[in-house]
Amino acid sequence: MERRRSNDNGTLSQSKYREPELSNPDFELDPRNARRLIRAAEKTLPPAILKADASSGSYRRQDIKVGKVLGVGGFGHVSEVLSMKGSNDMLVMKTLVPHKNAEHALFACHHIAMEKYILSQLDHPNIIRLRGSNKGGLSAIAETARMDACFLLLDRLPxxxxxxxxxxxxxxxxxxxxxxxxxxxxxxxxxxxxxxxxxxxxxxxxxxxxxxxxxxxxxxxxxxxxxxxxxxxxxxxxxxxxxxxxxxxxxxxxxxxxxxxxxxxxxxxxxxxxxxxxxxxxxxxxxxxxxxxxxxxxxxxxxxxxxxxxxxxxxxxxxxxxxxxxxxxxxxxxxxxxxxxxxxxxxxxxxxxxxxxxxxxxxxxxxxxxxxxx
The missing domain is CATH 1.10.510.10 (Transferase(Phosphotransferase) domain 1)
Incomplete structure (x- = not known):
């Protein structure tokens, strides 16, 4: 999938897409902007990537207790999973962080959707395993107006x-x-x-x-x-x-x-x-x-x-x-x-x-x- 940051490749610029505003620092988005963000993602991502499922299952956010943040990247952060309904594995949760720049927010959505799509197809002893993800994929962001509603569950690497x-x-x-x-x-x-x-x-x-x-x-x-x-x-x-x-x-x-x-x-x-x-x-x-x-x-x-x-x-x-x-x-x-x-x-x-x-x-x-x- 081509992911250049230009209008020619489907990525929306500030002139075409209003920047999502944070109502507080706790991952919340204005509901209208959250819906616009996900509509933009759905238009710029192939259906196969949007529909990718984690073979190990989908989980509700409320069934997972998350602890401290272990790492922060350009598109999201990784937190330790303290407990999760139905699993005793040592896992981490990777979620998206809010971006004031609309293009960055859309690119972050592309990033996590691509990672889920690729990891769902891989099975190798030297590649991290996808252990699960949220129900609904990116659409959960539009439904909840929260960037951290979309997440991946991965093996914890110490x-x-x-x-x-x-x-x-x-x-x-x-x-x-x-x-x-x-x-x-x-x-x-x-x-x-x-x-x-x-x-x-x-x-x-x-x-x-x-x-x-x-x-x-x-x-x-x-x-x-x-x-x-x-x-x-x-x-x-x-x-x-x-x-x-x-x-x-x-x-x-x-x-x-x-x-x-x-x-x-x-x-x-x-x-x-x-x-x-x-x-x-x-x-x-x-x-x-x-x-x-x-x-x-x-x-x-x-x-x-x-x-x-x-x-x-x-x-x-x-x-x-x-x-x-x-x-x-x-x-x-x-x-x-x-x-x-x-x-x-x-x-x-x-x-x-x-x-x-x-x-x-x-x-x-x-x-x-x-x-x-x-």
Whole structure:
């Protein structure tokens, strides 16, 4: 679905749609403006997206007790679910927040409707599960004149990849305990082969990146471009902290069944987070699923170096040809796949299958080196 912010693509401007006014800060809208907002959403969203149902069920807002806010984004916020009728799962509720700007309010409606539509079709161990939603979808906003009447119920993820990176940074800064001679010699053998990374942390990082690659590979097989891959949108399972879960699919783009995935398509430009955005998306040029490969390459570099891409320059430095510096001691296979992954040439970029296989081979080598060392 095309979602450019322009009148040519169906998004209403201030001149066509009166801005919803908040009567108080508790999510309430003027009833007339709430109805106008949802009519605008219904006109600009395909019926399949509007009618998407969560297979796990629909719930009434009054049957759910919500606690503190866990996170706030551009279109909504996520709160902990303290209790819910008929479920003991550890969940969160994602709701929309009020927007004084009419275009932003409409875009927020698009965002949550798209996320519900996409998640309702997905079933992968490394992708967050949609556990339910409100009855009536977006129409609940018009019926109640409240932005938080529309919500999604999702698995609670206690930690993000950004949190894990900060943990590794703290670990790296800590003074190391004195090792025995045997430990020191074993670690030296492994660190030389694994380019001076702590061997256990290095294997953990590879496992995480392989899981992200597998999730993206699955999405691409479903003809979906994620478009906003970054450490903030990668979480870890509540029960098994080694299991990765991609989340936040409001920016994702499903491609029609009949299109060629190898060809580029005229889709909305500058979608996602600038720092991780592919150059063709930044330039508002046609693109395809390999936009995610570019973003993934930057995330891999960040996980291994514990530095944010372009942190010492402009977030959009990629569009000017700037790329992160790859340390010379890194394995040749890793250097090659990263250089191809963030190439401006889409044909040069590997598929996520190829990227995953390279990472799995590195993981096998690291495991073998660990066995040899100890």
């Amino acid at each position: 930690e993000t990849l950004s949190d894990r990176i900060e943990h590794w940074q703290r670990q790296q800064a800590k003074p190391k305990r004195r090792r025995s001679l045997t430990e020191s010699l074993s670690a030296l053998v492994i660190s030389r082969k694994s380019f001076a990374q702590d061997p256990d942390v290095f294997r953990e990082k590879l496992s995480i990146m392989i899981q992200i690659a597998a999730a993206l590979e699955y999405l691409h097989s479903k003809r979906i471009i994620l478009r906003d891959l970054k450490p903030d949108n990668v979480g870890f399972d509540m029960k098994e902290r080694r299991v990765v879960k991609l989340f936040d699919f409001g920016m994702a783009e499903p491609l029609p069944e009949n299109v060629d995935l190898e060809k580029t398509h005229d889709l909305a430009g500058r979608v996602g987070t600038t720092r991780y955005m592919a150059t063709e998306v930044l330039r508002e040029e046609p693109y395809n699923v390999k936009a995610d490969v570019f973003s993934f390459s930057l995330v891999v570099w960040e996980v291994l170096t514990l530095e944010r891409p372009h942190d010492r320059s402009s977030p959009d430095a990629s569009v000017f040809g700037e790329r992160p510096k790859i340390p010379k001691e890194w394995p040749s296979a890793l250097k090659r796949i990263l250089q191809r992954g963030w190439s401006d040439d889409l044909e040069t970029r590997p598929s996520m299958i190829e990227f995953r296989l390279v990472l799995e081979d590195l993981k096998r080598q690291a495991d073998e080196e660990s066995d040899d060392g100890f």
